[in-house]
Amino acid sequence: MKLSEIKKELNSLTTIAFQLPNGELVPNHFHVTEVGKVTKHFIDCGGTxxxxxxxxxxxxEANDYDHRLHPEKLVHIIELSERVLNMPDLEIEVEYQxxxxxxxxxxxxxxxxxLLTSKETTCLAKDNCGIPAEKIKAKIGEWKEKASCCGSDAVCC
Structure with a gap:
């Protein structure tokens, strides 16, 4: 989800709820303690x-159980961050303890x-890292008999 998308959704809501991958909700007294721009400059294992x-x-989340962050306040925080940090319309990553x-x-x-959705690591240089592509496993019963190249209608023999 990009910044423009969350602002659009927030403008149609009266409350904010974040759901963890296991289905549980982040307690509704959560705070958004930072909105930032993170730059990662690196070399992958292929040298790119x-x-x-x-x-x-x-x-x-703190122990201030009566705290509620309203959608319009989060939109304001996002817009302030975009302006002050010169943020383009970036993809959002959420950190949560x-x-x-x-x-x-x-x-x-x-x-x-x-929805807070799980992230996974991967090799960014699959063509350079030397790990062989996984073999495709055929299920029993899906095998097909190879046609002979030397049959009566073959042109190779």
């Missing part, structure tokens, strides 16, 4: 120099809740 930019939201570490999530929306 890469630059990535994302918008980072950090969710945090899990049991033992900070979780990083992509963001979606189901019409009611903002």
């Amino acid at each position: 120099i890469r630059n990535e930019e994302i918008a980072n939201f950090q969710l945090w 899990m049991k033992d570490t900070i979780g990083k999530f992509s963001l979606g929306f189901d019409g009611t809740n903002f």
